[in-house]
Amino acid sequence: MNVGRSARPSDKLLEAKALFLKSVEELARDPEQLVAAVGTGLDDVFDQLLRQACEEAGADLDAFAAALERDDALRGEIQQKLAELFNSSTVQRARAAAVKRDLQRHLHVLRFVLSGHEPPAWVWDSMDDDEAMRLREYREEGGDEDPALLSRVERALAKVDSGDEHAFGRCEGCGREIPLERLQLMPWAERCTSCQRQLEVSGSDRTDSSDRRVDLWMFFEAGKAVPPAQQFRPGRVTANAGAPGS
Ligand SMILES: [Zn+2]
Structure with missing residues (x-):
């Protein structure tokens, strides 16, 4: 399926990334959902969102994980977005709650x-x-x-x-x-x-x-x-x- 190991992530992976980041942003804007997500465990929720994004984009989850591992820019972009969410006052409050x-x-x-x-x-x-x-x-x-x-x-x-x-x-x-x-x-x-x-x-x-x-x-x-x-x-x-x- 995934031919070669080019340095650039494939279009499908890029689409999965965009979908994933979009769903994280949507989550960040919805305090009620966010509180529920913190209750469930944010790691699990991110996992699920990533799965959904890959499915929607027709991308392979393992390929995405592999791309994350070798592509510093891709990893950095995602970590930055997640860190913003983790450090938001809504998450801090949700976590305390x-x-x-x-x-x-x-x-x-x-x-x-x-x-x-x-x-x-x-x-x-x-x-x-x-x-x-x-x-x-x-x-x-x-x-x-x-x-x-x-x-x-x-x-x-x-x-x-x-x-x-x-x-x-x-x-x-x-x-x-x-x-x-x-x-x-x-x-x-x-x-x-x-x-x-x-x-x-x-x-x-x-x-x-x-x-x-x-x-x-x-x-x-x-x-x-x-x-x-x-x-x-x-x-x-x-x-x-x-x-x-x-
Ligand atoms: Zn006191």
Whole structure:
């Protein structure tokens, strides 16, 4: 099919490239789609868009991949476009929203384990059958007891349901966003680290042992009772995107 290995990509490959870049631009202009794409994993979405572009142009996907590998200009052009998209504020916001949604999923699972409170359907939908079954069995066997942690988890979920989309993850002390890295360790955290520390120094801290109950949290990560959050882990996508010319 592809005769020779000329330095210039064939017309079909160039058309596939144009179609691919066009679909990436369309995605970049559609915030709702973009949020969904970040949720799915941008790498997977790009993969799919490239497949579609090749199909439409009648180009061979493997030939396109090979051309990408040997043609610096072609690769640079595509990397540049993807980097623009990755660095856009929409993607940054979408990524933060996806991380937060994953944290909320963890909170729902935790509440279920601690109290039997049924998670919403989308939380079950995020697990495969095995994972859902293991989780239900764990709860039926008694789950876990930690009233203090449960009340913090419920308080965090009440913020999620408050109708104020910024309530979850906002520090109760200073009103600023709690860094995602802290929330990823403690999705039930009420305060940012410095406000928490101040509270502890002033002695009015009512912190219970639940901040140290990371073991329960780790159970879910290590025991894979719920899918690990790797898909939303910040940095993974950027690490793969590559900067232009890198
Ligand atoms: Zn604070």
